[in-house]
Amino acid sequence: MSRASILNAIKKNKPESVPLPQIDLSLFHEDIDLVDIFYKNLESVGGRIVSLNTIEDLDAEIKKRYPNAKSIVSCSNTSQLATISISNETEPHSLESIDLAIIDAQFGVAENGAVWISENDFIVRALPFIANDLVLILSKNDICLHMHEAYNLISKRERTFGVFLSGPSKTADIEQCLVIGAQGAMSLTVFIF
Template sequence: MSSRDSILKAVKNNKPELLPLPEIDLDVFNEDINLLETFIKSVELVGGRAKVLNSISDLDNEIKALYPNAKQIVSSVKESDFGTVSISKDTDPHSLETIDLAIIQGEFGVAENGAVWISENDFSIRVLPFITNDLILVISKDAICLHLHDAYKLISKRERTFGLFVAGPSKTADIEQCLVIGAHGAVSLTVMVV
């Protein structure tokens, strides 16, 4: 018997008993708050920007005002005509390194932390939200849940595809407390709430 096999056998033989997950009364987390207002404050707290639009038809004008110098734009939001670069599942992800702006449909937002759930059903190249210089996520004001407990209930019913929560622009800090924005992804995040 190899060392690897003996280690795996020892681990298997000494596996602890499975414990049931704790029962959590989710009602204790419910608050009577304005979800939209709390969501906007949370987005700003994590370094993003949130804009409430009167109508989806205002989307392109708002984007043009916020990002007048963006040239290479990918949009997966069907109501936006602002995209200048077309992508598909066959697009080489390396070809996206010059993308200035990505506009992606979000499924819902979380008031608790300002996160927005996006899935590959709404953008065909997984690297898109990370490789773009600036990121815009579009959500409905009716698609904001209170906290992550509600959010996990929503995503538990989905098909098991790639998805993630995005909260604020990419940022990292080292031990010397030097904050770097855009280190691992977008330099800015704007959430358009329609």
């Protein structure tokens, strides 16, 4: 069959659209400490969280936790630690030796410790995955309860690349041996203010 005939056959046999179910989100409401739940869930998946007294403490705290980081990319206006600049023209492969990437997070999800970042916050899509260590900066006022709320938040965005991250890269083989940093960042630290 030709490509055109396959596509025509698909169009002819396409099922009718079904509306998404209406979900009463009030059923999921819980009166809990979102920051505490976010912290526990992020920690359970291998991430770390550092509470800042003020955002001005950010660079000092990053230096304290990553004293050996030399190649640093910062996509945040709140950190002045960048030693490497990137732009839309930066070749992603040139970032393979980045020690630390610093990125602003748009919001966090208490339910699973995930953090939403989009390419509006980091210019090169490979950056959060190619850096050795990843620092995300998050306001405690920007933590939502669950993924229903999170999907509502991202439904209103420009349709650009974005990703939920929950802890550092990890994988487990058939022998159930967990490896942290298997395909991406060896560590993920959320600095929360």
